[in-house]
Amino acid sequence: MTISVYVPAALSLLLAAISRIVVGRIAPTRAVVFVVAAMLCAAASTWGLVLLSATLLGDTSMVAEEASERGVQLQDPVPQLIGVTAVVLLVSGVFRVVRVLRARRATTQELRAVCSSCGTGELAVVALAAPHAFAVPGRPGRILVTQGLLSVLDGDERRVVLAHERAHLQSRHHWLRAATEVSAALNPVLIPVREAVAFLVERSADEHAAAVTGSRRLVAAAIAKVALAGGADGGVRAWSAALPFVGCGVSARVAALHADPPRPEPLVPSSVLALGVATAIAAVQATMAFYQLVYWLWPS
Amino acid sequence: MATRASRSSRTPARRAAGELEAEVLAALWAADGPLTAARAREAVGGELAYNTVQTILVRLYEKGLIGRVADGRRHEYFAVKGAEELAAEQMQALLSRGRDRQAVLQRFATSLSVEDARLLQAMLRRRR
Numbered sequence: 001m002t003i004s005v006y007v008p009a010a011l012s013l014l015l016a017a018i019s020r021i022v023v024g025r026i027a028p029t030r031a032v033v034f035v036v037a038a039m040l041c042a043a044a045s046t047w048g049l050v051l052l053s054a055t056l057l058g059d060t061s062m063v064a065e066e067a068s069e070r071g072v073q074l075q076d077p078v079p080q081l082i083g084v085t086a087v088v089l090l091v092s093g094v095f096r097v098v099r100v101l102r103a104r105r106a107t108t109q110e111l112r113a114v115c116s117s118c119g120t121g122e123l124a125v126v127a128l129a130a131p132h133a134f135a136v137p138g139r140p141g142r143i144l145v146t147q148g149l150l151s152v153l154d155g156d157e158r159r160v161v162l163a164h165e166r167a168h169l170q171s172r173h174h175w176l177r178a179a180t181e182v183s184a185a186l187n188p189v190l191i192p193v194r195e196a197v198a199f200l201v202e203r204s205a206d207e208h209a210a211a212v213t214g215s216r217r218l219v220a221a222a223i224a225k226v227a228l229a230g231g232a233d234g235g236v237r238a239w240s241a242a243l244p245f246v247g248c249g250v251s252a253r254v255a256a257l258h259a260d261p262p263r264p265e266p267l268v269p270s271s272v273l274a275l276g277v278a279t280a281i282a283a284v285q286a287t288m289a290f291y292q293l294v295y296w297l298w299p300s
Numbered sequence: 301m302a303t304r305a306s307r308s309s310r311t312p313a314r315r316a317a318g319e320l321e322a323e324v325l326a327a328l329w330a331a332d333g334p335l336t337a338a339r340a341r342e343a344v345g346g347e348l349a350y351n352t353v354q355t356i357l358v359r360l361y362e363k364g365l366i367g368r369v370a371d372g373r374r375h376e377y378f379a380v381k382g383a384e385e386l387a388a389e390q391m392q393a394l395l396s397r398g399r400d401r402q403a404v405l406q407r408f409a410t411s412l413s414v415e416d417a418r419l420l421q422a423m424l425r426r427r428r
Contacts, residue, residue, distance in 0.1 A: 103400040110394045117387040119365050119380070123322040125329045126391045127384045133408035143322065146391070149408070150330035155345025158326045161408055162319065168406065177406065198406075224420040227409040250409050251416040254423065 004289065005051055007282035008044035012189040015041055015275050018268075019196035024252065026269075027262040028203035031196075033269040035176045037276030038193045042183035044283035046093060051290045052078055052086035096185035104178060111136040115144055123162070125150065131229040133161050141169035152229045157222035160209045164219075167208035173201040199252070206253055207262070220257035223250055317356075320348070324356045325379065328366055334376035 015037055055078040115136050118124035124136075124144045131149035136142045143165040150158055168174070176197055184194040206223070210216040227250040256262070327343035328335060335343060341353040357377050360366045368375045394401075412420065 099400060104404050107394070107401050107404040110390065114387050114390045114394065117390060120363065121321060121325070121365055122318055123325050125325070125379065126387045127381050128388050128391055130395070132395070134405060145326070147329050150326050153330070155323070155327060155343055158330065159323060159346070162322055162326065164408060174406070221424060223409050224424055227412050228417060228420055230409065249416065250412060251419055254420060
């Protein structure tokens, strides 16, 4: 097989590194670029694993010998160990995807159940002291908040929360997150991209809320208040501390809202997209090399 | 969509009726007790007309999302906590799920490290 079968894995590493570096600086609306690149990388690397696994089906070294006897230089055949490793990675990836999709579906269903016990209308309020707010996708999407969150904020700040969650619903951010979650499940190298997208959609909703309310400082204050009010919630802290990103949390969002509004940079998105396309090309090349191998395996 | 595109980034946007309903409902939930229309208007904030708030309160009442008590000639409105316990239990269960499920939840704000909390507190104090 050619080296191109391994290229998507290498490019995934590169994409992960880039997303770590630029996540704090890029305009939040560019999140979609990372989503597309992550999906291409995940698809290409998974396809590479499929190809490598498939080589186990036939004795490739014999084929290569036969081919070279006939004067055809087949690119280096795949050692069996790599084939087996590919199978293991592939199976564990599929397992993780199933787990992610199940968790997503179950969580959405539970959120909807909570909403439907809270009357009709856009806003669903639960009488809980812990401050939480969620956008619950659906037809129509709803905003689920706790009484605790509403009572720590004033009228303008409550408007921020509503605008932020509406932005998630209107821009269908749950699809962007789902796509990167599945990508990272298939290819764990892409986990930093998933975290970057999770951060960028929050930033994007923050900027939308700032545009709606007319004040970025107000949005920053609302986020800070809710975060501080939730400080006693030890369980949540344990999970968020486990995230690989340190600088991508609430304080980074607040800092970004205190800085100048983000300006779109044309260079980063196009280079990220180019990376995604490169992985796709590599996948096609690997497929062609594989086809050549198959052709020698089963000469009809 | 056209209205959003024409919004200036500085002036607050005019709010649609559905959005206002959510804001008024949120204000009633945040309040300690029943509110008159005038108090509800203050709690919502912004420059809403008294009549607008009054209309929304009546609409929310007709939908059964809020209740009201008569106080002399005026009405006082309050959030209806109908299925309070069921919803709270469901939510509590949701929040105490394992790590897979927590990762899916997209929170408005997660809680903080001690250092972050100090930074944010300082920021909020500066704002006052």
